[in-house]
Amino acid sequence: MLRVRAARRNDIDAFVKLAEAAGTGFTSLALSRDELAAKLERSEAAFASTAGRPQELAYLMMLEDTETGEVAGCSAVKDAVGLSKPYYDFKIVTLAQSSKEAERRFDMDVMLLVNDFAGCSEVGTLFVGEQVRGRGAGRLVAQTRYLLIAADYDRFGPHVLAELRGVVSEDGSSPFFDNVTRPFFRMSFDEADRMSAAAVDNQFILDLMPKHPIYVDVLPEAARAVIGATHEQGKGARALLEWEGFTYNRYIDIFDGGPLMSVPTRQARTGRESRLMTVAAGGGEIDAIVTTDRFDDFRSIRTTVSLDGQSVGLSEDAQRALNLASGDSARVWSRT
Structure with a gap:
């Protein structure tokens, strides 16, 4: 039988293996062993707390086989994001362009760096190993997150967010990052990904990202094609999110261009039903x-x-x- 349970400190060896198996672009697991161990410690404290409101706690859960004791997956719920550490995304907005003299009227999309979701909750870190795929493991892990939230809605924010991994190649390259973000960061995708996962306040993003809108139409086709697109391995997760009631409202990750989806917390289908x-x-x-x-x-x-x-x-x-x-x-x- 497969079981999801609260993570423990002694899960560290299994957690490291899961992080290695997840590969490039899985931001929340792009961490060192010590950083992963710290995540486990903070999660234990979160589950032991009696929080009656969002306090920027992270609840980490492990998927295990009850017969063998093998840990084969993980997921997490953050009660609040964007408070002490800004939660940056690109918001895509449409600007109207018009000229009577030139007899032209058309729309253009631009990307703006925003922190629009301060105080919202987030589900993420969903990963299951190949050995349990096809056994309903992914769905169990995914739906369990909303049942945890339903156990005490007061601990969580008004909306639940989910960031899906964007298009990243096996060699670690990202069409979006290479053409949009790299020129401002002057570092590799892996470096930026790890800094974002480990940073205390994400100040480096505010320091290096452009302060002005980025016009989508002037980007290379390779970058435009992956805006809001989901990594091949994340398409099943996106389908589950849509089933839960999550919608994509033109917010994307600043590194790989993957979609950010959201749903009112009490409207997530599993918890509601x-x-x-x-x-x-x-x-x-x-x-x-x-x-x-x-x-x-x-x-x-x-x-x-x-x-x-x-x-x-x-x-x-x-x-x-x-x-x-x-x-x-x-x-x-x-x-x-």
Whole structure:
């Protein structure tokens, strides 16, 4: 059985392997071992906290096989971004160009550096290893994030954001970065990516990025073609986000041009459709995702259940995986 659980400090070796497997362009994992270890420590503190409002905490979760104990994936939820560390993106806006004398009227898109999402929550760091792909792992990890949020909406911001990886080649090159960002940063994509992931305040972005609009029409075709486009490995994640209700509103990543998507926090489909139920012995044939609905010892599994009024029937294996017993509360999202 696959289980998502709160990350622990002793996950560091597995976390490093996941970061290496994720490869170039996965900004949130483009970190050293010490930096990844620090992420785990901060996540433990976040899950142990009793935060009643967004405090720039990050909740990191691991996907594991309950039979082997192997960690095969990860994901994270940040309760707030853009406060102490600006959350920079390019916003694409349309300007009207007109001249009576020249008898011309047309529109042109420009990109502006913005920090429009201060105080919003963010889901990210979603990665699953090849060994569990095709087993519903990606969907379990993705949907679990919204069930964690639903466990205490007061901890999170008014909207949830998701940045998708843009088009980056296997050799680490990015058409968008090479033609748009590199001239201002004078460094490689990997260098800029790592600095962004590790920077305390992202001041280097404000220092080096252009202070004026960038006209899309004057960019090379290679750069224009990937604006708002998703990396091949991220297309499934984008489909899941759209299923949840996320929309793309012309905000893109400043390094690879990947899309930023968002949804009102309480409108994310999985959380909105979930409900609190009382655990009972049993099981059934209804496909469901079940969580402990608490931040201490948070766990989530995908299993088959029976539903009877306010009760959810769980098998012994499912109860054991969640560390729940009959009479306990659980949050349930089902396909019914």
